[in-house]
Amino acid sequence: MLSLTEENYLKAVYHLSDAGSKAVLTNELAEAMQTKAASVTDMIKKLSAKELILYERYYGVNITAKGKTQALQIIRKHRLWETFLVEKLGFTWDEVHEVAEQLEHIQSTRLIDKLDEYLGFPKVDPHGDPIPDQHGKLKSQPQVPLDQLKPGTKAVICSVKDSNPDLLKFLDKIGAKPGKKIEVISREPYDESVEITIDKKKLFVSKEVSKNILLLVKV
Amino acid sequence: MLSLTEENYLKAVYHLSDAGSKAVLTNELAEAMQTKAASVTDMIKKLSAKELILYERYYGVNITAKGKTQALQIIRKHRLWETFLVEKLGFTWDEVHEVAEQLEHIQSTRLIDKLDEYLGFPKVDPHGDPIPDQHGKLKSQPQVPLDQLKPGTKAVICSVKDSNPDLLKFLDKIGAKPGKKIEVISREPYDESVEITIDKKKLFVSKEVSKNILLLVKV
DNA sequence: AATATTTTTTAGAGTCATCTAAACTTTTTA
DNA sequence: TAAAAAGTTTAGATGACTCTAAAAAATATT
DSSP states (O other), X not given: OOOHHHHHHHHHHHHHTTXXXXXXXXXXXXXXXXSOHXXXXXXXXXXXXXXXXXXXXXXXXXXXXXXXXXXXXXXXXXHHHHHHHHHTTOOOXXXXXXXXXXXXXXXXXXXXXXHHHHTTOOSBOTTSOXXXXXXXXXXXXXXXXXXXXXXXXXXXXXXXXXXXXXXXHHHHHHTOOTTOEEEEEEXXXXXXXXXXXXXXXXXXXXXXXXXXXXXXXXX | OOOHHHHHHHHHHHHHTTTTTSOBOHHXXXXXXXXXXXXXXXXXXXXXXXXXXXXXTTTEEEEOHHXXXXXXXXXXXXXXXXXXXXXXXXXOTXXXXXXXXXXXXXXXXXXXXXXXXXXXXXXXXTTSOBOOOTTSOOOOOOOEEGGGOOTTOXXXXXXXXXXXXXXXXXXXXXXXXXXXXXXXXXXXXXXXXXEEEETTEEEEEOHHHHTTEXXXXXX
C-alpha cells in the first residue's frame, strides 16, 4: 500500500517518462513535484525499495512493470473522477483537475468499479485521454501534436496535453474539444502559428497552443 | 485549514460530546480514535490552539461554536457522500461508512455543493441522519431510542446510531429502514427485548438492537 | 484522612516527508 | 584535459503524528 505522497511521485514518474519509454532525472521530478532534489532522492529510494522504479545513482529512474500498473490504477481513478465531475456534476473541463487530484487517492476498488459502471464504462475522459481498465491496461491511439501536422491534413482532436485552466478556457472559446474535426490550412513561418478550420471557421492558433493539442490523423 | 487527522479528531469530539452538549474525556477520545491517551493530549493542544475546542487539564474538552461549525461541514460531506454511494452507485447502507470516511476529507466547497444539487438537496442520509446545510446548520428532530418507548407507541424510524455492518445487515433483514413505521407492542422484563410491529409483522428485537434504533414519535 | 486506583499529562523517542548546506559525480567549457 | 558549471546525493535538522514509560493529578477505597 502506497502513501499519498508515494502515489503522487509514482504518477509523476509515469508521466515524465512518457509511459515508461525513457528515464526521468531527479531535477525533472523535483520541478514536477514542486519540491527539492534532496527530497526526490529520498523518495526515489523508497519507491526503488518497493520495486516500482529502477534507480541508478546520478542517472535517473525508470519505471518497472509493477510500477506502471500501479500508476495506471491511479490514472484510471483520476480520469474516471474527471469524467464524473464533468458529465454528472456539470463541472467544466478546466475546473476538474485539482479536485480529481484529491479523489484519485480514495482507496476502494469497489468504489471505482461502481463509478466506472455508473458512467457507462467510458473509454476516454473529458480531455480525451484514454481511461485504463481494471487491470491497468491502456488502449492507446497514436496521437500527434498540432504543431507537427502538415498543411492539408485532416484530423480529430484526441486530447490536450497541458491541463492549465487558461488553456482549457481558450480551447472552449474556439470550440476545440476532444472529438472535434479540424483541418490544417497553413503554418506561418514567422511565429509558427497554425491556421486551422474548426466548425467551418478559419482561425490561427499560436505555436504554444498547437503543441498542446493532440490529434488522431485519419488513415 | 485542518489536517486530515485534525478533522477526524474534531469530528470525534463532536459526536462523543453529543453535538457539544457535554465534555469529552481523553480516554473516550483515545478509544474512539483507536490511539493512545498521550497522542490525544497532543492533538487536544493543537485543536485548542486553533480555538476549535476548550481544554482544561484533567477535565476533558468542550467543542466551541467555531469547532461545531467545522465539524458539521465535515459531517455534511460525509452524509452527502453516503447518500451518493447508496442512491447513485448502488452501495448498500452497511458498505458506505468506510469509503465516506475517506471522501469526507476532499477539500472543495464547489464539489460538495454540486453534489448536494445533483442529489436533489437531500434532508437525510441513508441512515436517516440529517444533513447539515452549507452554513453548517442542522435541522434536528427530537429522536428517541426504541428502548425508551412505552408499549402502544407508534413511531417512524429516523436513524440508526451504530454503523456496524452486522447491525445494518440485520436491520435490512427485518426491513427496519429510516422512514418505516413501527408500533411498540410490549417489553419483556427478563431481557428487556421489545416486541414491535413492522410491515404488519410482529417480531422481537433485543435490548442491544433497540438502543440503536432512533425514532420520531408522532404528536 | 491516608492509601490505592484510575486517569491524564509530560518526557523522550521513532517514522514520514520535508528542508538547507555541504559533498560528490557528471557534463560542459575554455 | 583541466577547470568550471550543472546536477545529484548525503548529512543533519525540522514539523506533524505517533508511541512507551514515567510522573502527576483526580477519584475511589479502606
